[in-house]
Amino acid sequence: MRTVRESALDVLRARGMTTVFGNPGSTELPMLKQFPDDFRYVLGLQEAVVVGMADGFALASGTTGLVNLHTGPGTGNAMGAILNARANRTPMVVTAGQQVRAMLTMEALLTNPQSTLLPQPAVKWAYEPPRAADVAPALARAVQIAETPPQGPVFVSLPMDDFDVVLGEDEDRAALRTAARTVTHAAAPSAEVVRGLAARLAGARSAVLVAGNDVDASGAWDAVVELADRTGLPVWSAPTEGRVAFPKSHPQYRGTLPPAIAPLSRCLEGHDLVLVIGAPVFCYYPHVPGAHLPEGTELVHLTRDAEEAARAPVGDAVVADLALTVRALLAELPVREAAAPAARIARAESTAEVDGVLTPLAAMTAIAQGAPANTLWVNESPSNLGQFHEATRIDTPGSFLFTAGGGLGFGLAAAVGAQLGAPDRPVVCVIGDGSTHYAVQALWTAAAYKVPVTFVVLSNQRYAILQWFAQVEGAQGAPGLDIPGLDVAAIATGYGVRAHRATGFGELTKLVRESALQQDGPVLIDVPVTTELPTL
Structure with a gap:
């Protein structure tokens, strides 16, 4: 018994x-x-x-x-x-x-x-x-x-x-x-629905594709890339990227849509059809009111989530498996030579310093140059996310994690778990000094279990993302947005993690390269950076 x-x-x-x-x-x-x-x-x-x-x-x-x-x-x-x-x-x-x-x-x-x-x-x-x-x-x-x-x-x-x-x-x-018991989830749309969507794409004067987190999570990456290649559509990332859903080095890639109603709508001007795959329509914050879509623009939403489809403020929706749906759509589209896409803007790189302190883009460039090609990136530096993606240009599936929920405390802990879940890949966690302290105890676990994560802490001694929100929301003068006096390296040492402070571009690249190639346990690199607030 x-x-x-x-x-x-x-x-x-x-x-x-x-x-x-x-x-x-x-x-x-x-x-x-x-x-x-x-x-x-x-x-x-x-x-x-x-x-x-x-x-x-x-x-x-x-x-x-x-x-x-x-x-x-x-x-x-x-x-x-x-x-x-x-x-x-x-x-x-x-x-x-x-x-x-x-x-x-x-x-x-x-x-x-x-x-x-x-x-x-x-x-x-x-x-x-x-x-x-x-x-x-x-x-x-x-x-x-x-x-x-x-x-x-x-x-x-x-x-x-x-x-x-x-x-x-x-x-x-x-x-x-x-x-x-095994339960297989592979719901495909009817042939009639797929043919109707193919007809709308073929008849559109200027269609655009928006790819979201679930493209990566559902295994639809290759199918979506093929769809873009076959059609020549420009491609945007949906707001709030928890995962990279489309190769950022692709010549048709246009960037990440802003997470506010009016600015996002402006990005879609000139397009008469928007095809959203694997993302909510849309994840907005802060509130900047306006029309959800430009005048005369239609939208079709492909999602595995019926609730997500129901709450969208605009557009038609198809609830089905993403990979099956996109492959079925490809079978209905005519085989034709796509129009030559616009040239991709060259990768921006920088080694710039301000008063001896690296700018966010310079720090991200140094980190990207030091990290191996097969790096699994974890990010929780929200005010510098644009510079991060510009420097790393991630173009392989399953290579980026960022919380889609908006709450801090994910990055440090998730990086430890990700390294345990993918032990054959180097994990580099790029995180702000403010974000670090929401889950700082994860450093002890990394040290105790000898988890070889590279933590790169961008230190500007403030909640920069909140300072940006204060500007957008007209809330200047709010207290509690500065956090002076933190010594992240000393705290890491107290938890048993080897820690360094990098102040130069070359030093930072070297430390990241050396840390990512070793298997002896975690390393934390504290990097002072200037403050650059995002824009919509």
Whole structure:
């Protein structure tokens, strides 16, 4: 006879989920006791860091992340990171311990009194099994829901006295049968819908393509590039790039659309048809009112997310698998020689300094020159994102991670998880000094597990992105936007991470190159930079 613990672990094995990111509390110890040798437990010192690491791990490895939190307080600490995971559409199972069933009614210490309500609306599904025998099947169901497009985090509350309960043979077998099920998500549009879309593209006077995060996540990258090549369409990135969805070195690439209504509409002027693939229509912030589209412009939205299609303010939508849809569309389009695209603007590079301090573009150029070609980039320097993309020109899928949720705390933790999820690739995390401190405890995990991430911290001693928002929103004079006195290198050293301070272009390139090629553990490079605020 086997216990709930043994059955639950076998469910996780069957789903390939043997890496657990956690911060244990007393209610989690019964689940973790006699921890098996074929599982890996990655400890984070704070719950938001734990979820951020699982987020990066899942995105980099293409698997489903597994998180173990401490009942209500731990879940509360992790909520911002869970919201980021939802925005990133990261498949993730978040578990949390619960008080023993005999004391739930009296709400004893560490009872999560409304366990399934606390994580909402950040999760797709929240559940507390009604019986101990339901723990393993609930975990199996959670994985299926997390992996169903649109993918995202789910939550399972697990009473601590369930794990030593002995299961009957039928209950044990039922759980394993549930875990072994496969669900294939490959919904294709009807031939009539595809022909209609092909006709609209062929009849358009000046069509334009907008590619979003889900192009990369869904495996539609090659099909979308072929579509652009076949049609000669100019291509924009959708606002709020959590992943690079189109090669930035491609001659038809035009840049990233601004995340505000009126400026975005101006970018689309002159086009009578906009084809959006794998992105919301559109992710706006700040609010700059205007027409969502230019006069006379139509829009068609291809997405795997029915809710995303429903909330779009303009355009028609097709909800289906992106790769299947684009390939079917290619089969309907006439084979013709595309018009010669406009020449791509040359890559901007800079070694400029202001009063001996590197500009953001100069720092990004130095970092890009030092990083290997197969680098997996993680970014959380929002005020310098334009300079980052200009310097790196990422042109391969699965090579860039940035939170699509807008909340800070993703970058440092996600980079550690990404390196664990993609150990054969160098991971370089470019992050602001303000962003660093939302998940600074991730440095300890990187050092303790010898995770060879290169962290490059761009230090301007302020929340520059907030200073920009203050300008846009007419909120000048708001307090708390400067953060002087930080010594990021000293903090990293305190967590056991080798740290350097780079002040010159060549020194920064050399340090990045040396760090990215080694496997001895994390390295942090602190780089003072000037402040340049974004523009719409």
